[in-house]
Amino acid sequence: MSTSAALAALFCGAIGTYFARSSLILLLAGRSLPASVERALQNVGPAVLAALTINLAVGSSGLGGVEFAEVAALVVAGGVAAWWKNLTWTFVAGMATLWICSAIT
Amino acid sequence: MTTTSELETGPQGRIDRQALADVVPLAIPAIPFGFVVGLAATESAMPQWIAWLTAPLVFAGAAQLAMITLAGTATLWAVITAVLVINTRHLMYSAALAPTFRSQPRWMRWFGPFFMVDQVFALASLQTHRSPAEFRRYFLTTALAFYAVWNAVVPLGMLVGPIVPDSWRLDYAPPIMFAGLTLFAIKRVPAAVAAIVGGFVSLATVDLQDRLGIVVGALAGVGAGAVAEWIIDRRSAPPADPAADPSSDEAVT
Incomplete structure (x- = not known):
């Protein structure tokens, strides 16, 4: 990625993030969003994070390039996150699974 | 706290x-x-x-x-x-x-x-x-x-x-972190539906150029979450027929 493209990504990302956080505080004087819109917004996080997880996990290598250890690491990380609600343990458990399964297979 | x-x-x-x-x-x-x-x-x-x-x-x-x-x-x-x-x-x-x-x-x-x-x-x-x-x-x-x-x-x-x-x-740390964040973000049934559909659609579209599968998966997930909300709302709404048992559908929520 060239420096100018990276700078463009940085500034668009920074401005977009700021306005996602500020726009309704600045604009929503005395009104609130329709309940259906608010509930749809609650589903954006899970949907985009799941899509990101899968896309980054499969990567540019395609489905054929996915290793068993990688799938196992994601499954364990998901399980630990759901059970303990702790990102540190999620990371440790996921990486440990990746290392152990890679060493075995 | x-x-x-x-x-x-x-x-x-x-x-x-x-x-x-x-x-x-x-x-x-x-x-x-x-x-x-x-x-x-x-x-x-x-x-x-x-x-x-x-x-x-x-x-x-x-x-x-x-x-x-x-x-x-x-x-x-x-x-x-x-x-x-x-x-x-x-x-x-x-x-x-x-x-x-x-x-x-x-x-x-x-x-x-x-x-x-x-x-x-x-x-x-x-x-x-x-x-x-x-x-x-x-x-x-x-x-x-x-x-x-x-x-x-x-x-x-x-x-x-x-x-x-x-x-x-x-290099594999980011997907592991995102997997954890996904699970943290799921607090309701429609959110779980959004995540599952978002994940599967992103898997099906992983070969699309420019990582377009992320946005396609996210949109499909949000749509599926909205459908799930609608179905749950309908099933938990009071029945139109006054003779029906009003508590019969409450278990689904």
Whole structure:
């Protein structure tokens, strides 16, 4: 990625993030969003994070390039996150699974 | 987190101490996340100084990690779209705190939202009963504390990243972190439907150019979540027939 493209990504990302956080505080004087819109917004996080997880996990290598250890690491990380609600343990458990399964297979 | 009732009329120093005490349990889990963002920055196709600037300027962990990781594997617009879609959830925070911010001075309405990461929102949303001055003090103390922690930890990850051998597979840390964040974000059935559909559609579209599968998967997930909301609403709504048993469908919620 060239420096100018990276700078463009940085500034668009920074401005977009700021306005996602500020726009309704600045604009929503005395009104609130329709309940259906608010509930749809609650589903954006899970949907985009799941899509990101899968896309980054499969990567540019395609489905054929996915290793068993990688799938196992994601499954364990998901399980630990759901059970303990702790990102540190999620990371440790996921990486440990990746290392152990890679060493075995 | 300690209770807030004892502080309602306390001096500013007490509000600061309360805010910092509330920050600690939420800042500790953010430390490894910031560290991973720093590590990812050292593997990024972005120039490192620009990847570093995402911490002070964007100040959004998931969006930063996506931007840094996707750079070089997708076109510019695809990276920007992914970042904007990730941050759409912040509209929800903005809407939730809009009534509280209405009583704040103009500078605070423009300055405060910059810091509204998930944790600051979570803490601030519990303090909306305070006076405008006390709320502002609490919000800014938690915000600046998180900003300081984040901007210390990300560079630390960048320092350590080049020393870590490739065999440690830190390139795989971002999907592991995102898997954890996905599970954290699921609090209701429609959110679970959104995540499952988002994940599967993104898997089916993984071969699309420019990582377009992320946005396609996200849109499909949001659509499926909305359908799930609609079905649950219908099933839990009172039956139209007055002869029907009104409690018969309550178990589905």
